[in-house]
Amino acid sequence: MSQHIRHFLQLRDLSQQEIAYLFERTRVIKDRFKRYERYHPLIDRTLVMIFEKASTRTRLSFEAGMQQLGGSAIYMNTRDSQLGRGEPVEDAAQVISRMCDIVMIRTFEQDIIERFAAHSRVPVINGLTNEYHPCQILADIFTFVEHRGAIKGRTVAWIGDSNNVCNTWLQAAELLDFKVHVSTPPGYEVEPERANLTGTGHFEQFADPHDACRGADLVTTDVWTSMGFEAEDAQRREAFENWRVDAAMMGLARANALFMHCLPAHRGEEVDADVIDGPQSVVWDEAENRLHAQKALLEFLMLGRVD
Numbered sequence: 645m646s647q648h649i650r651h652f653l654q655l656r657d658l659s660q661q662e663i664a665y666l667f668e669r670t671r672v673i674k675d676r677f678k679r680y681e682r683y684h685p686l687i688d689r690t691l692v693m694i695f696e697k698a699s700t701r702t703r704l705s706f707e708a709g710m711q712q713l714g715g716s717a718i719y720m721n722t723r724d725s726q727l728g729r730g731e732p733v734e735d736a737a738q739v740i741s742r743m744c745d746i747v748m749i750r751t752f753e754q755d756i757i758e759r760f761a762a763h764s765r766v767p768v769i770n771g772l773t774n775e776y777h778p779c780q781i782l783a784d785i786f787t788f789v790e791h792r793g794a795i796k797g798r799t800v801a802w803i804g805d806s807n808n809v810c811n812t813w814l815q816a817a818e819l820l821d822f823k824v825h826v827s828t829p830p831g832y833e834v835e836p837e838r839a840n841l842t843g844t845g846h847f848e849q850f851a852d853p854h855d856a857c858r859g860a861d862l863v864t865t866d867v868w869t870s871m872g873f874e875a876e877d878a879q880r881r882e883a884f885e886n887w888r889v890d891a892a893m894m895g896l897a898r899a900n901a902l903f904m905h906c907l908p909a910h911r912g913e914e915v916d917a918d919v920i921d922g923p924q925s926v927v928w929d930e931a932e933n934r935l936h937a938q939k940a941l942l943e944f945l946m947l948g949r950v951d
């Protein structure tokens with residue numbers, strides 16, 4: 645396979661400089677879009693999106709984004725394609741990547757997307773795996789920067805499950821030099837190897853979620869039960885009961901702290917309604933920025949640097 649293909653399988657596939665560049669492009673692309681200025685650098689290019697799990701935001705932002713850049717997007721899922729009937733991932737990668745210019749995959753184990761990428765002729769983007777959700781964190785950090793400036797040196801409090809979104813925040817902290825305070829229930833702690841971290845210097849684990857929130861510039865959480873873990877739902881509801889982000893936790897963070905959630909959210913479970921619907925919450929900007937950040941990513945992976 646060609647060596648020059650750039651995949652985005654986890655956040656650390658990008659360097660700190662490349663993330664800075666992507667944020668510059670996100671700004672430009674977002675501003676143009678807001679001014680209704682046509683920008684069609686991906687004319688005649690096709691994105692194939694493969695979903696093995698449900699999605700609203702990821703599908704919509706990639707599909708709309710690709711169209712807005714002048715290209716087209718094709719949606720596939722495992723229920724009504726051969727992908728769900730045992731065709732080897734390697735074969736699917738060979739075929740699909742001969743018919744399009746870029747692929748986005750939402751699947752279960754990271755190993756699946758890595759095997760696909762190893763046999764793909766075109767760039768592959770991780771649209772969420774059990775281990776990582778790198779597109780989400782690009783949008784989240786862009787949103788933080790829009791509201792509060794550079795994230796370097798800041799503190800992010802992660803409350804709840806040490807899941808795919810948490811792992812990606814931890815990678816981001818290493819890449820962009822900020823700190824993550826993590827609080828999970830016992831038995832759900834961060835696994836640095838699964839997060840693929842180079843060290844442990846950019847995060848700290850707290851037994852009490854209130855302590856994790858103290859002095860934070862951003863408080864963030866996610867569902868207690870991620871897709872693929874539904875069998876553990878009852879057990880998790882019990883374990884996570886005290887890991888609901890509420891006004892008391894937000895009150896311990898900095899006065900101008902933001903609240904984020906990748907969505908979909910469950911009010912009264914991982915977050916109280918008065919927090920997610922309150923003045924510190926930027927969840928709608930966060931969701932919208934998926935569109936703009938991913939347009940910058942699509943442009944970068946297909947065209948390289950354009951400035």
Ligand code: CP
Pocket residue numbers: 698699700701702703772780906907908
């Ligand atoms: N945050 C996120 O990825 O949402 P979807 O599952 O709706 O794509």
Ligand code: NVA
Pocket residue numbers: 772807808809866867869870871906907908
């Ligand atoms: N952690 C969640 C994120 C959904 C966007 C999941 O994997 O289901």
